[in-house]
Amino acid sequence: GKNIFYRELITRANRLAHHLVNLGVGPDVPVAVALGPSVDIVVAILAILKANGAYVPIDPSYPAARIKHILADSNAAAVITTREASAVLRGASSPLVSLDDDAATIEAMPATPPAVRAKPQNLAYLIYTSGSTGAPKGVMVSHSNAVASIMARRQYYAAPVEAYLLLSSIAFDSSVAGLFWTLFDGGRLCIPSEKTRRDPGALARIIEEQEISHVLCLPSFYSALSLLLTPSHSASLECVIVAGEECKPELAAQHIERLPQVALFNEYGPTECSVWSSAHRIASDDGASRSISIGRPIPGAEAFVISASGVLAPPGVPGELFVGGEGVARGYRGHPDLTADRFMPNPFGQDGGRLYRTGDRVRLRDDGGIEFLGRIDNQVKIRGFRVEPSEIEEALLRHLSVREAVVIASGESGAATKLFAYLVLDAGCEWSDLDLERHLSGRLPEYMIPTKVVLLDALPRLPNGKIDRSALPAPTSATIATPNDGPSGAVAALMKEIWREVLSLEQIHDDDDFFELGGNSLSAIQVIARVQQVLGQEMPVASIFEAAVFRDFVRAVESEVNAELMDDDLRALLDEIESAEESCAVDMILAAPLGGTHV
Template sequence: MNPISLRRNLAALFEARVAAAPHAEAVVCGEVRLTAAELNGRANALARRLLTAGVGPESPVAVLMERSADVAVATLAVVKAGGAYVPLHPAYPVARMRAILDQAGARIVLTDTAHAGHELAEHAASLTVGDDTDPENPGLDIAADRLAYVMFTSGSTGAPKGVGVTHRNILSFAADHRWREHDRVLSHSSFAFDASTYELWVPLLNGGVVVMAPPGAVDAGTVARMLDDERITAAFMTTGLFNVLAEEAPELLARIPSLWTGGEAAHPAAMERIVLADGIVHNAYGPTENTTFSVSYPVEKPPSGAVPIGRPLDAVGVHVLDGNLRPADEGELYLTGEQLARGYLGRPDLTAERFVACPHGEPGTRMYRTGDLVRRLPDGDLEFVGRADGQVKIRGFRIELGEIEATLARHPEVAQVAVLAREDRPGDRRLVAYLVPRAADAGPGADTGELADRVRRAAGETLPAYMVPSAFVVLAALPLNHNGKVDRRALPAPETTASGTA
């Protein structure tokens, strides 16, 4: 495969791949196996339908479908037509989908057969992906700086905000040298989660294969079958999913040649299990506003403490700055470079607040203010410290929840942990810890109350009293949201006693 050119567009790069190796496998999903030429032909036919429906440069096109080969067809078709795809998760409430369509200005929804009669059909024109093929590429002249997709994330005001990502952003990301051996990539993330950018475009643009998991949640059995049947060489898992599988089947994850995880602070014990099983795991960090991953760190030996987030990808610049935007060893992380998104769709105010002028680059250089605190280690790696705005206040003390979670996670009987500041009764604001015991300690007859007491006592040995949670809830598993991250809103209220079980 020729090096990715940042002056071209996604459609042209994929079409070059098709010309070079038309019969090479490109997408696998169960019994459906599409060659590069077959995927291209189906995407061409759908792109022409979109053009007939009025899709033009940067037209937003919503995509609502379950995980299948049709997702790849739809994604490619939208960019071939010059539009920008807007992913929707099928589990989203209809009201949220409508809000996203309104904010994006999408008047067309692409669906699979299962969602052809969705309620959104009353809100926008609906097109269903078909099996038609067309050997002729639309051949549109699409500039690299045109929008390719708009990914909606939660906003601080409670309304979702759309991050506008361009062709050049994705090309810069997909060209990174880290992806050279990512030739059979497991695709299991929600299409509405930015990890799908990695799972789709990295293999499609580099001559690899998108290997899609069956619809539904991914578990150890699914991963095992796909490793055996489809020879997976690379996969990304959110921290929540990674922690679960690292506890249940570390030897299984160690079989994945290039295993990546991220989304939340790394769990050192989970990383250690993979390394001890003779595997390597890459700890990745990156906001949607910088096209998925920004920095990464290969964990090749058991971590002795916090796991660094590492060093920047090829197209990413990093700055650690203090409150006066001066370089610092510890401060807020700012990102620059070719992966930096255009901004928030239709929100110039919010864009101006987060995408700011860079005082340490060429005139006109922008940087994204992540809101995350990091420290630069002596060897140049970055270490995540916490959120700049992630502090809570309990009884007058300012507390960083990440520090408490890291302390509890070091307990040998704990597999996963989350800490919240809750106010279930007005005026009674307190810290609550949620613990998932290691499998060996969670069998029949295990006393969860005793586990909570042991973890509390251990925490009291290293944390000041005001940082030790006043309630502990032991769960069989932490609830995950559609993107595989811990769903903190779904964590139950504790019992009225100091230690709770659930």
């Protein structure tokens, strides 16, 4: 880990900014950032902005093909990276600026900031989201947009940021909120390592040890993290924000029960509106409500619910949500047709502003809040990332054996949304010929790879020839039963209950593989959080990746369980799995500062 004070941060950013200026960076010139979570990310982003350029965040875990597309589409003048992270950039069309290999050159640059040439309408950043055309598209956010978004935070939230726990990938636009909100308030920014931010137990310790005041994360992730937080261990915590996917009433009830002294907010907003557009503070009665409101417009934003006939819908009547105000982005880079389709003049305003057509189906509540009802199109949210199924279908159709492909999302009974692919293969092709995981992992991020694949002789179609998605057979999670010669006892019974709950399955067998059952990195975190909560034992998240088969996972848990916790105690926990109050052990010290970096 590394500690850095503001003075050093600014000096390093200034030197790097001068180096970028020498490379031709200036207003509206994109520069990519391909770095793992570290203080270097903050230095790089500030340097690009000081050089008057626009930063393009790239998650180094993305497939090489996706990174190549982003670099080419953005026409990035350079890529800021390190020797370690640059492995995914082989063959990149943009020159590399290595923070370690080029350190001597950068260090020789002036410590004073370059001249400011960027105007409010110039680009601040360019974030790529899933595209309906089969490739990700870049959303152009200006300095004016970004400043309006951050200043709205300072106006909306009463508590200033003392210490912010940054959990978002830089490729996810909520990272903009944490980074600049904290710097504007002069707070401390804690950036956990990639490994640490996947470990709820480690994060719970960070919140206590580093006296974190603000956290923003996915509702599904907070559901796991909050199980390990208690009032005594999170005394510094003032504000938790959930965003990126639907916040369920069950999460509101869980938060209110465990951390009633901490304010919980549900934020909503597309990337095209500079991170957030509306917010709702969770109230005590939200836990018993049918759904959680996405709130009212934030300062400087406007929201309109427009019916299919193009008029404003009255309260209670569903319509499409259109967002206006200072946060509405410039549009999509290189796609004037898409920009014209989604961004339009505001017919309800007087200042010539624009509206962004979200594609979200909502209705106004009597109290003025907005209720999210779903999507008008097929777009879905997977672990907070916006996903266009058509982009996945396009990748599937590039396989030589696939003739037709349809991708749908499903998340029944409150379970996490999962992707399912339906394929029609060319004549003579077999399932064993596909090797789809390898095919897709070279083209799509992990969160966009379907959980299950269903082979069909033909896709169901409507009379007009279009695919009838409603007639697709329901994907099943059935597995072949195996002889009951696997692990037994209270630990096995408890683990089976946790797997069933997290994966929303009726049966778990000893030879079942967690990831083949539909598990992913987020649900793995949820399993480990539940194990830590009910057993009060430290359990590394890597355990479930190293022992993905159920019987092996049980053995891994048994090796970690305190020998004094006998079967009778564990059996008692089975009846309390939904309300266990065991707290996570917090006396384990990680590498200072707790496996992370502070600004």
